[in-house]
């Protein structure tokens with residue numbers, strides 16, 4: 001290798017390093033200090049799930065495949081969830097529900113199966129759940145369910161005002177330690193993003209089995225003037241029939257754990 005080649009290589013490496021540093025400096029203070037509500041976990045996936053995640057073959061359900069494993073999905077181009085259903089049997093104007101953090105997807109799959117005239121979109125960062133839900137929805141031939149890989153906060157920021165009929169958040173990470181409370185999905189700031197995308201009369205439905213988080217949510221949501229609590233300020237909601245009882249929840253109930261539902265309507 002000649003001296004000139006070595007210098008050229010060094011120059012390329014330096015340029016890359018400089019652009020990375022410049023990109024970081026260009027971030028707003030908010031982006032720089034970004035606090036995520038999730039922690040990406042690596043768990044085992046079947047080969048079939050891995051393939052679905054990377055090959056884009058289920059693009060009619062899994063709408064933003066990253067083409068590789070371990071990468072957070074890009075949602076910057078997803079600015080209209082209704083449009084995702086334009087060519088489906090329900091069309092773009094059907095009632096639409098967004099589920100944030102569907103985990104392995106069991107309850108979302110059941111809801112989509114039980115309410116065929118409603119369109120459902122689920123967003124997750126957990127790849128085994130994303131791939132599994134897309135596979136099962138395809139096997140069942142569901143045309144009213146779309147799956148997105150990515151951060152729900154970024155997605156909410158891209159959506160128009162008054163866009164969704166329902167936003168649901170079932171068993172969100174409770175972030176039990178005090179120093180982690182800022183990661184809880186239900187905070188005034190994050191819920192303001194939810195309010196904005198809901199239609200007037202639209203619904204936010206949350207459920208948790210963590211008592212501290214249940215009362216935390218009640219306090220946050222009851223003090224938001226944009227929301228009304230149909231069960232009365234200070235009251236939880238009974239579990240609606242349409243929210244499937246998951247195995248995880250059933251096990252908790254058997255062990256004597258409580259479950260709290262919260263339902264709020266955009267005023």
Ligand SMILES: C[S@@+](CC[C@H](N)C(=O)[O-])C[C@H]1O[C@@H](n2cnc3c(N)ncnc32)[C@H](O)[C@@H]1O
Pocket residue numbers: 037038039100101102103104123124125126150151152153169170171172173174185246248
């Ligand atoms: C405790 S799990 C519950 C999963 C499922 N809802 C259930 O009841 O089994 C919470 C899920 O929310 C997801 N999550 C948290 N914050 C998220 C965000 N900002 N965007 C997308 N998913 C998120 C996590 O990856 C995790 O899988």
